[in-house]
Structures are given as structure tokens and as C-alpha cells.
Amino acid sequence: MSPTDPTDPTDSTDRDAASAPGALLRVRGLRKSFGPNQVLQSVDLAVGRGHVLALIGPSGSGKTTILRCLNGLELADGGTIDVAAEVSLDFGTPPSKKQLAALRDRSAMVFQHYNLFPHKTVLENVLEGPVVVQRRPKAEVEAEALALLDRVGLSAKKDSYPFELSGGQQQRVGIVRALALRPQLLLFDEPTSSLDPELVGDILRLIKELAVEGWSMVIVTHELEFAREVATEVAFVDGGRIVEHGDPKQMLRNPKEERTRQFLHRLLFPF
Amino acid sequence: MNQSAWELFWTSLGPIVHGAIAGTIPLALASFAIGITLALGLALMRLSRRRWVSGIARVYISIVRGTPLLVQLFVIFYGLPSLGILIDPWPSAVVAFSLNVGGYAAEVIRAAILSVPKGQWEAAYMIGMSHRRALTRIILPQAARVSVPPLSNTFISLVKDTSLASLILVTELFREAQQVAAFSQEFMLLYLEAALVYWVICLGLSSIQSVLEKRLDRYVAH
Ligand SMILES: Nc1ncnc2c1ncn2[C@@H]1O[C@H](COP(=O)(O)OP(=O)(O)OP(=O)(O)O)[C@@H](O)[C@H]1O
Ligand SMILES: [Mg+2]
Numbered sequence: 505m506s507p508t509d510p511t512d513p514t515d516s517t518d519r520d521a522a523s524a525p526g527a528l529l530r531v532r533g534l535r536k537s538f539g540p541n542q543v544l545q546s547v548d549l550a551v552g553r554g555h556v557l558a559l560i561g562p563s564g565s566g567k568t569t570i571l572r573c574l575n576g577l578e579l580a581d582g583g584t585i586d587v588a589a590e591v592s593l594d595f596g597t598p599p600s601k602k603q604l605a606a607l608r609d610r611s612a613m614v615f616q617h618y619n620l621f622p623h624k625t626v627l628e629n630v631l632e633g634p635v636v637v638q639r640r641p642k643a644e645v646e647a648e649a650l651a652l653l654d655r656v657g658l659s660a661k662k663d664s665y666p667f668e669l670s671g672g673q674q675q676r677v678g679i680v681r682a683l684a685l686r687p688q689l690l691l692f693d694e695p696t697s698s699l700d701p702e703l704v705g706d707i708l709r710l711i712k713e714l715a716v717e718g719w720s721m722v723i724v725t726h727e728l729e730f731a732r733e734v735a736t737e738v739a740f741v742d743g744g745r746i747v748e749h750g751d752p753k754q755m756l757r758n759p760k761e762e763r764t765r766q767f768l769h770r771l772l773f774p775f
Numbered sequence: 776m777n778q779s780a781w782e783l784f785w786t787s788l789g790p791i792v793h794g795a796i797a798g799t800i801p802l803a804l805a806s807f808a809i810g811i812t813l814a815l816g817l818a819l820m821r822l823s824r825r826r827w828v829s830g831i832a833r834v835y836i837s838i839v840r841g842t843p844l845l846v847q848l849f850v851i852f853y854g855l856p857s858l859g860i861l862i863d864p865w866p867s868a869v870v871a872f873s874l875n876v877g878g879y880a881a882e883v884i885r886a887a888i889l890s891v892p893k894g895q896w897e898a899a900y901m902i903g904m905s906h907r908r909a910l911t912r913i914i915l916p917q918a919a920r921v922s923v924p925p926l927s928n929t930f931i932s933l934v935k936d937t938s939l940a941s942l943i944l945v946t947e948l949f950r951e952a953q954q955v956a957a958f959s960q961e962f963m964l965l966y967l968e969a970a971l972v973y974w975v976i977c978l979g980l981s982s983i984q985s986v987l988e989k990r991l992d993r994y995v996a997h
Contacts, residue, residue: 575901621898633903636908
């Protein structure tokens with residue numbers, strides 16, 4: 505189990521890969537408004553192959569909206585999104601359904617509230633995309649899905665319904681559902697923030713393993729320690745802009761911008 | 776009750792039950808099946824982003840819900856012939872009841888679709904589904920679960936409402952009772968007997984409803 509296009513993880517020390525021409529994901533000038541409320545001002549970001557971008561920032565700053573635009577769940581008003589050499593969208597003119605579907609095909613999202621299909625079993629949740637949508641052979645996909653479920657310790661639950669699982673188990677199914685789609689890019693939206701504290705570690709460890717294996721990902725998180733250890737790059741989002749981005753070890757300890765400093769301080773000393 | 780009243784009760788039970796089996800129940804089933812199909816279409820039209828599409832559905836639903844069922848039935852059976860459209864009693868009744876159920880059930884189905892959390896649409900899109908596929912494979916199965924109780928009530932109401940078809944000469948439960956009553960002049964007995972048979976049918980339907988709800992509940996926590 506590795507991304508369709510695995511890269512040599514040894515080059516992960518190359519911090520400039522994200523801005524190099526070969527970046528997997530490149531976003532420029534992304535804008536999005538809801539009515540009069542301009543939620544994304546002009547977002548630029550890039551993710552290299554096998555890299556992990558952590559998005560941090562205050563509530564309402566637009567982090568979820570960025571992920572939703574990347575997955576085509578939200579239609580940006582302007583700007584461009586390029587994924588590898590295959591997808592290149594300019595939102596200056598509304599993209600066609602086909603272009604949007606192509607964008608969506610490249611990435612898979614893990615939701616804050618899991619969003620598993622409650623009327624389908626664990627295994628059916630995982631198979632739905634690859635078998636029904638991607639039309640891959642069922643036997644092959646099922647073997648792969650069972651291996652993934654086994655890996656996250658849930659093979660015994662394959663015939664259970666989501667309501668029979670704990671939050672941590674549901675989120676692991678959510679991650680397996682995303683992996684089974686064989687995306688080039690994994691998107692995580694606060695994957696641990698609806699979990700009981702003692703379950704958070706399991707999920708973060710799993711995500712870290714995926715990062716080490718070379719999956720490319722964008723992850724919205726408030727877990728600074730996790731970002732420091734796992735992310736290749738961290739970006740601070742505020743008021744619909746990337747205010748500051750850089751190496752997680754440096755930026756989280758010694759941010760340049762005052763707003764970043766304030767945010768990190770609040771996160772470390774909530775009261 | 777005296778001896779002859781009992782006798783009349785038992786002998787009239789035959790035609791009344793026959794009216795239920797050959798008239799009331801098939802009439803209700805056929806109208807419900809057609810009506811629900813219509814309702815699903817209307818519900819989807821109501822949810823359409825195209826103004827005129829949802830507008831048409833809105834006006835239709837408003838008319839059906841804002842006019843008496845008996846009047847709808849009379850328009851179709853007694854009114855249409857003056858436009859040269861002659862429909863037999865049975866099909867007239869099926870048409871009227873279907874159109875009526877369509878209007879009422881459309882709002883139930885629309886509400887059920889809207890009750891499915893937005894995250895379900897997003898997860899469906901995320902795995903690459905089109906709108907249509909998300910609707911049929913992810914949203915409608917969950918909406919169906921939500922709409923079983925209210926639609927069961929719609930069906931039970933429909934069973935009782937089919938008694939109105941006696942007024943356009945459809946041979947069903949109540950018309951059979953009326954005919955025996957007119958012949959025997961035992962109005963109280965026969966109308967109470969008809970009421971009893973309706974009640975028994977509705978009790979049966981209620982228990983089917985609760986079995987159905989339990990089965991559909993299997994993936995929902997309590
Ligand atoms: N569908 C929508 N319609 C209208 N406004 C929206 C919509 N989605 C998001 N917003 C608004 O956009 C802003 C950014 O929302 P977003 O969910 O992206 O923030 P966030 O950074 O993910 O916040 P949080 O940390 O609380 O999850 C908020 O002010 C929110 O109210
Ligand atoms: Mg968010």
C-alpha cells in the first residue's frame with residue numbers, strides 16, 4: 505500500500521521541492537466568497553510529492569474551505585489549481601463537470617466527522633468508491649480493502665455498521681475509505697478533533713505512518729506537536745490568506761509574523 | 776343484539792370483506808404505488824435549483840393539498856366527461872387517489888431527503904460519485920428510512936379515504952355495506968360493521984409498519 509506514484513522518501517529533506525516545478529499540487533491566487541463574505545482572499549500553496557503540508561490557523565480562517573476547494577467540493581471563484589501534469593484548472597472561468605471530476609479524482613478527503621455511510625457496512629463503505637465509481641474488479645478491490653482494514657486493526661469489524669464502532673474506529677474506516685480510492689493526495693480536515701483524547705494518538709500514529717510511506721498530504725490540524733514531527737511544511741492561515749509558511753520546526757518555535765505568534769501562544773496557553 | 780341481527784352481521788360480512796379484498800385494498804395499493812412514484816419525481820423537482828421546475832411542483836402540491844379529495848374525485852369522474860373524456864369508475868379512482876397521494880407524499884419525501892446530513896453528499900462526491908449516483912445510492916436509502924413512518928400514515932389514511940370511491944360507484948368495502956344496508960334497512964348495524972372492518976385492516980397495517988421500521992432501524996443507533 506503506497507501511493508500510485510510513490511517517490512523516493514529520501515528526498516524529503518529537500519524543502520524546496522514544494523516550490524519546484526515538479527510539485528504535485530500547486531495552488532495560486534485561490535479566491536472564494538460566500539455571498540458578501542470573502543473567505544479566501546488569495547491563497548498560494550504547493551505540495552511536493554511525498555510531502556506533508558500542515559495547515560494551522562484560527563477558527564473561521566478558511567482552512568476547511570481550502571481543502572474543500574482542493575477536492576472540488578467547493579467551487580473557487582478565482583485562481584488556479586494544478587495537480588501533477590494531469591489536472592490544471594483556472595477558476596477564472598467556471599470549470600466543466602468533467603474538469604471538476606478530474607480534480608476530485610486526484611485527492612481523497614478524510615472528514616472531521618468521518619461522514620461514513622450509515623446504511624452500509626464497514627467493508628461496503630470502503631468498496632463503494634473503487635467498485636461502484638471507479639469500476640475496478642471487485643475481487644481485487646476487496647482483497648486490497650481487507651488488507652487495509654487489517655492494517656488498521658478492523659478486519660473483524662468489516663461487516664459492522666458505522667454506529668457499532670467507536671469514533672476512533674470510524675475515523676480509521678474513513679482513512680481506509682480514502683486510501684482505497686488510490687488518490688495522489690490525501691486531505692485531512694482536523695481528523696482527530698471529534699475524538700476522545702485517548703483515541704487521538706492512534707489516529708495520529710496511523711497518519712504519521714502514511715506520511716513515512718510517502719503519501720502526499722494536506723492536513724488541517726491543531727496538534728502542533730504532530731505538525732512539528734510529521735509535516736514537511738506548515739502554513740498559518742488567517743483571514744483567508746496564508747500569513748506565513750515554512751519549516752515546521754523553525755516556524756512553530758520562532759514565527760516571524762506577530763499574528764502567528766499570537767495564535768501559537770493561544771494554542772499553547774489556552775487560559 | 777338479537778338473533779336476526781347476528782345473522783345479518785355474519786351474512787353481510789361476506790360481501791363487505793369481498794369489497795375490501797377486491798376493491799379497497801387493490802385500489803389503495805395501486806394508488807399508493809403510482810402516487811409514491813409521482814411524489815418522488817415531485818420531491819426532486821421541488822429540490823431543483825431551476826426556479827420553474829420547482830415552481831411547477833410547488834403549484835401542483837399546493838393545489839392537491841388545498842382542495843378536497845372528494846372534489847378531485849368528482850372533477851375526474853363527473854367533470855371530465857363534459858370535456859369528452861370518459862373514464863370508468865375504477866381508473867378514475869386510481870387516478871384521483873394517485874394524484875392526491877403524489878401531492879402529500881412529495882412533501883414527506885422532500886423533507887426526508889433534506890434531513891440527510893450534508894456530509895453524506897460530500898462523502899459521496901468525495902469518492903467520485905455524480906449527483907445522480909449520490910442520490911440513488913447514498914441519499915435516497917437514508918431518506919427512505921426516515922420517510923417510512925410518515926408514508927405509512929399516508930397509506931393508512933389512503934385506505935380509509937378509498938371509501939370516497941363509493942360515491943363514484945366503485946365496488947369497494949363501503950359501497951358493499953351501503954348496498955346491504957339499503958336492502959335490509961339496518962343502517963346502524965351495517966355502517967358499524969364497515970367501520971369495524973376498516974379498523975381491523977388499519978390495525979394490521981400498523982403492525983406491518985412497526986415491523987418495517989424495526990428492520991430499517993438496523994443500521995441506526997439508539
Ligand atoms: N457553505 C458556506 N456558506 C457560507 N459561509 C461559509 C460556508 N462554509 C464556510 N463558510 C464561512 O467561511 C469561513 C471559513 O470557514 P472554514 O470552515 O473554512 O473555516 P476553518 O478555518 O475550517 O474553521 P474551523 O477551525 O472552525 O474549522 C467561516 O466564516 C464560515 O462561516
Ligand atoms: Mg474547519
